[in-house]
Amino acid sequence: MKKNKTIFWIATVILILWEGAMPLGTVLFAPEYVNAGTKPLGYPDYFAYTLIFCKVLGVIAISYSRTPEKLKEWAYAGLAFNLIFAFISHACVDQNIGFMLMPVVFLGILAVSYIYANKIRNHG
Numbered sequence: 001m002k003k004n005k006t007i008f009w010i011a012t013v014i015l016i017l018w019e020g021a022m023p024l025g026t027v028l029f030a031p032e033y034v035n036a037g038t039k040p041l042g043y044p045d046y047f048a049y050t051l052i053f054c055k056v057l058g059v060i061a062i063s064y065s066r067t068p069e070k071l072k073e074w075a076y077a078g079l080a081f082n083l084i085f086a087f088i089s090h091a092c093v094d095q096n097i098g099f100m101l102m103p104v105v106f107l108g109i110l111a112v113s114y115i116y117a118n119k120i121r122n123h124g
Helices: 001-030 045-063 070-094 097-123
Strands: none
Touching: 001 045, 001 070, 001 097, 045 070, 070 097
């Protein structure tokens, strides 16, 4: 059981940092770079702010222990859709393999977090 919690929290902390803290830090401390990832893909500026807002809410829902399970499921789904569509956007627009692989790697980390969250919930 302790192993499951450790794996869950390692994966989840990586997600919190990558999908929550980094985007929020960009808004607060380097707002000129908020749309650096979305503008080259052809998305409007407001889309970057929407993504950041949803990512931060998603990682809060996943990491807060008292979040209702249905809401956690939606948070995992939302973050998964975000990463899948990031991969598709890069594959269609710039075809940069590094930009395409990064969302896939974080989708794997998200899957680990989800799988181990369910293991903890079902066995503990």
